[in-house]
Amino acid sequence: MQRDWPDLLGGLTLAALGAVAAVWALVHYDLGSLRQMGPGFFPAVLGAVLLALGLIVALPALRRAAPQPRIEVGVVVAVLAAILIFGLGLFYLGLAGATAAAVLVATLPAPRPGWRWRVALAIVVAALTVLVFSIGLQMTLPLWPRLP
Amino acid sequence: MTIALTRRAALACAVAFAAVPAVAQDTWPTGPVHVFVGFPAGSSPDILARIITDPLSQRLGQPVVIENRPGAGGVIGVQQMLVSAGDGHTFGTTINGPLTTAQRLMDDTGFDVAEDIAPVTLIATSPLVLAVSSDSDFTDVDSFVAAAGAEPEALTFGSVGQGSGAHLTAELFAAEAGVSMLHIPFTSYAEVTTSIMGGEIDSGFMAPSAALPHVEAGSMRMLGITSAEPFAQAPDVPVLAGQAGLPDDFRAELWNAFIAPADTDPAVIERLNTEINEILADPAVQEQLLAIGWQAAPGSPADLEERIATDTAMWGAVIDRVEAQ
Amino acid sequence: MTTWEGLLFGLGFALQPEVLVYCLLGVVLGTFVGVLPGIGAMAAISLLLPITFYITPEAALIMLAGVYYGAQYGGAVASILLRLPGTPQSAVTTLDGYPMARQGRAGVALFTAMASSFAGSVFGIVVLVLLAGWLSRAATAFGAADYAAMMFLGLVAASTIGASRPAKGFAMVTLGLLLGCVGTDVNSGVQRFTFGQTELLDGINLVALAMGLFGVAEVISNVRDPDRQGVAERLGLRSLMPRREDLRRMGWPILRGSAMGSFFGALPGTGSTLSSFLSYSMERRVARQPERFGNGAIEGVAGPESANNSAAITAFAPTLTLGIPGDPIMALMLGALVIHGVQPGPMMLEARPEMFWGLVASFGIGNLLLLILNLPLIGIWVAMLRIPFHLMYPAILVFLCLGVYSVRGLSFDIVAVAMIGLAGYLLTLARFSPALLLLGFVLGPLIETNLRRAFLISRGDPMVFFERPIAAGFVLASIALLLLSLWQAWRRRAGAGDEVSSG
Structure with a gap:
């Protein structure tokens, strides 16, 4: 039942941040076209990439042990x-x-x-x-x- | 505008009756005077402010401290002036943007020009020049407009960002000339200049002082200027008004003004207006201003008030057109 | 004027007692503000600007330039001893400099930083003198597509440095890029992720981000760290001096770092940051034992320090020859000239030769002064480590807050430091690299604006990235590097698998 909690929680937090940023950008900002990229294009793409990377960090951590840091x-x-x-x-x-x-x-x-x-x-x-x-x-x- | 005026007058009266003794105007200033500038030290608006505040400090007999609060095209400087207001010794200088276009372009500037700000005086104005690379085929505005009119967005222009003076001036120019050009935003005039010289973009409106060195070096050409009369710093550049289908009253200028929080004692504003007008009358000061591309523009608080009103209306119409695109 | 005549003329100018005093004043002040966390060259130059009203424009420029490159020397001190980088480029120095200090080799790390800075500067001066004209032409030849491709290469090359796992490194870079989106979008004027805070319209304050991620996080981690409580053992003079082995390891990294810094420094934007990250990642790639990096590898200090110092010198090429400032600090220095009625531009070199050659000569003199000044100081800096941490950290906190405040005078930024500090502490605990976040944050806006600009200018044609030779070169290099990294990672994984199964 051991987990790599830092990677797991860190990855999931980043994934959540990415998801929120991407959705926020999609809802509030214009995506534009390739010729005239809108203000939403970059944040939406980056948010999606962060979501993916966060999951890549978090999922393997489920089956891995790691020393747990203490939060002061x-x-x-x-x-x-x-x-x-x-x-x-x-x-x-x-x-x-x-x-x-x-x-x-x-x-x-x-x-x-x-x-x-x-x-x-x-x-x-x-x-x-x-x-x-x-x-x-x-x-x-x-x-x-x-x-x- | 009239409503705001009355409100400000009423407020000023209330303040005068409530707290400020009648002798206030004789003893002011009682301590250091703070002038907020919405741009970093060493920038053109900062240097301009220092040219004015140096002699002002001597005249007032108190140190005048420049407080640089850069950000958001000068809006942060005005905001911070209002935050620190209340001691009768806090003022600001600002470019036209925060007083004329910011209310339209930004979600929330945090202040209302008519209600929160008392105009003191216009300090100086600066026209913009239409600059192109010297490698280009354009020798005058006519050939430029003809090429721009060949098809929509045939030519590009650079600016220092959506809604900047350079952007709106170019849009005004294009609309009056009956053409449409493709806007390429940059973050600084340095980038716009490099890009024009490198042939990446076709043109850009910029301060004459920014273009002049490159014109002298033979890498740039100035096709026209946006003031009503030729500008002293670049007397050979023809005015745009009346050329290439542009109306005779075509005029677009940047300016810098001295402002105060709305609750400032009217006597203090009067005093400041007089002192700054006298400073601006000094030929040495005028020369210093011209060297950095600004033409001294003295006047009364009412003149500044009117300038804010007309420019807000003029640029508002341009913004309407840009937004409709 | 030939190069030699120019140099002699410049030396004659810069060696005048009055000019020399301003040069000394500049480099001393630069070192001092560089050591203070958060207060950088930018703040110091703004504060000095009014003083320059009263001296000649040449002396003013020499003094301000001294502050600029002097701060690079000083910045290394705070990065190595306390893990408090004031700028993104000194964040790279912390990666190996700080571990060296924790291993009792602070003196060697500081010596390496000073010597590499000096060597990098000298290299930069030579390049500036011989190639100033060529460098400025290169700067104008770079278009939007070229910049976007170059920044992309920088990201690809640097994304995995200092990270325990590649995915965590990429995640930090991406988070940095995303944070770089905060503020007014240049292209549309739309206010992104500002949530009604006008203080965020120009984005998150870079110094607040660096101070929160590194400084505050470091303080929190160390307050109760038993290693930091007792008085550190007295270090003998021998431990301050580099061993022959150390000197041998410094040579090539300095040469490679200087060359990289000289080239990227001349390009407007962020040459200095990019070159220090690139130099670090290059050293790690060519090293026989890349695993030493992050644990006190001397090459990880020597390369980036020489890179950012040579970049600081060649950054003057477009500024002096074209009058086009590459970064806000350069713009500030040109502002100082404008105050004096000197109009910077392409004609300045001919109109005022003492400006260019005097400044170039003063670079040499100033860097020599810095070396003479800083080498004896190493002992004093290292002695500072013997102050118990509980007496030092409250002062560090206050100083870094004031450093952040000095950038634009807003209390908002100090509050931001507290919030970023909390995030930085949690990231450090979970072993995510804050340096990569900073890299993404610095490069993000540049990549975005240049990419969008490139597509606007090409009217939406992606071929612009392959038709322009410079852009195509960077794109191909990025692809090659990506493939190489993937192959190396695959091989390492295969190798690691063998070790695990055999052990």
Whole structure:
């Protein structure tokens, strides 16, 4: 009952993506002719090819064993949250604030205990980004949190 | 148009009464002024904006920061100006597309020209030239139109994409001359130029400054220009109007304008209009603009408003025809 | 002016103290922004543009060009040490450079990258000087059908590199091609797969895609990786230096890579990316043990690095001789000239010889400066690996977000990085190659527009791909390569079957 889950799920996901893209293109965009290819031609063909390739990857994986990778859910959530906080908070928290907040969130899953190093790191990285990007590269960004 | 005007005036009054103290116009600007440009640094609209904002910064006594937000033919720049609006220090420069044709060509631009944007002034205009390879047999517009009329889509023209100024100008030209040409879209003028020189396509409308170097090098020929009068940068190129069956008022120009968010204090718009008009009156600035292919075109906010209206109608008719094909 | 006179004249110009300072400034800044994840030459040049108002156009061009090729050197550092490629061409460098670093051979990998970059640049300069006119004529001789056929050859040649199974490689390329369809269709103006987001009208941001697929995915994979926690053992000076064996392996890949890069670099579009992928796949094909590739083969660093650097130099041929920029960065540099009132075009070479020859000479000087600058830095870069990962990755995340933001100043792109990062992490876990996705994404729009353009111009006649000699050559080469690959795969499968049954 062993399966190569990465290839199986990966292949099936790609196949599904290809199918959705192809159908979407067929429904919404004009296919055109060979002389005047429409906007739908390429996505429809590529979607169909991806569907086929996804199945080619997935089907043999049914009868094959493979080591199963572990998904680090905690790390994924913390890292993505840090990026989102930085991206969405840049204009409200300023460069320094957003950097510090993102660093604090990003360090949550780090295997080293304690909070002092996290705060120190947040301050150091915030100083570094301000120095490099705002002062060094002259990017125009608000530096500090916006006062209400 | 009148409705929009009234609405904007009402809005401006409301803002003036509600929050802005009467002294605002004396103290403005209180901080750095941000000018959004919908094209990347180093592009022609960006260089044009910098020619204007350098002296503007001196006149206002505050830094003027160019914010490049390239994308979607300049639409992203206007959008981002509106997103950042509200502090009275955010403005933009834009080419004609986002204000005239984008509403027709795009699913949703995210803004309404009449409601969200206050015109400040036109900055400069640029005609387009009809360029062909010097290896071709075409020596003037008449021979070109005659060859194009031999059969439908006998000749091809390149543009920088569906709905671009170069595309719509060529369609307008073809319709007025009574011929039909095959449109070959490219992604940049550099590609169009190479393709014309390589003989792959027959023609293309482009900025005179883009064609001139290749004309001087003998690899390209300019058959005509879309302005009402000969253009200072290429004085020998005949105007297209009145030739080869084209009407006498045939005219198609690209332009660049200075705009503000609709809720900007009218006094600030007045001040900006005056300053920019004075900057444009400087012969040195005019020369700088001409060097990159733009003719200074000062005027009032109302002039820009009218220009937006007439061009929206003119290009709208061309788009109708293209869509009907 | 003969070539020698020109070169002497150019050297005289480029060696003026003032010009030399700008050249140095350019290459140092280029290295620096290249090392920072996500911030590339494009962003750095845009930021520098206002400064160039105040210096002569020649000095400005020399400085900006220094940033451009300096960033290629720096880009290799982040790719090899951290698997953080800022550009598609450095994505190729990660394929073998990063495994080398994980095996404790980071110093050798960096040395290889620097030496190959230098050698590739020198090769490119020689080609540029001797063949500039010929290269620009080649660029105008290429039509839509030729480009489409050439890109197709690139896809066929590169589709299986770095993939554990061929089908997975093809699937990634196809996904990349499909992602390349997102945005406004040039031919019809139709907005494809944009779902009402104006930020997607010009397609997915390339830097966001590269940073998400590689950078974010790499950070997630390593946060709890026990190998990255402890302080790495101190590396002796000996481990930084390449062995004689390493040097011997670098020679031919550099020569082949440089030749390929010089040719493709001159063609507008994506010569640099295409040539680094092609160089990698060629090295793997000619290698005696292709299975070493992906596990730290030095040829996999040397070939592509020399290819993309020689391409970076010859890309100036059409830009300088015709005034036709091959990519957005070249367009930006021409913009810098326009600011100074210099109209780029075919006449520029005659009107301002100091521009061409000064720049060519500065390429040589700048690359020498880069080599002198970067070789001692290798020790410092490698020492950076001894910083515990948990102190480094939060800074990497913030830096790559800012790098992505610097491209066009939209927060949307940072949000996109998070989503692409998640996808990239899952793809890496399932052993799908993100480099191939990136290749498909870069080539996709070029193939599509050129193919459609070719059919428009030929009025729908497919014979255009066989009647034009250049296109026909590429098509035949693609078919031959496909057949060869299929035959090799069949033989390998037969061979593998034997091994399994005997073992």
